[in-house]
Amino acid sequence: MKFACCNELLENWELARQFRFLREVGYEGIELAAFTLAARITEVTTGQRAAIRRLARDEGMVITGLHFLLARTEGLHPTSADV
Secondary structure, X not given: OOOEEEHHHHOOOOHHHHHHHHHHOOOOEEEEEHHXXXXXXXXXXXXXXXXXXXXXXXXXXXXXXXXXXXXXXXXXXXXXXXX
């Protein structure tokens, strides 16, 4: 069985430190909370996403998924008719 942890627990740490720490304490994967990367996930550029993937690989971690996609999304309403 493999274990992953959400990076929200370490939100104020740099991603490299998060990956390293979680690997050192036995996790093999990390779930990224969108709001820890940017105010809006659409603000994370293609280059930044590639850098995050490289960092995870270099630190021996797997990104298992995204978490809290609708957290801290003031003004966004998934059930609104407003386009």
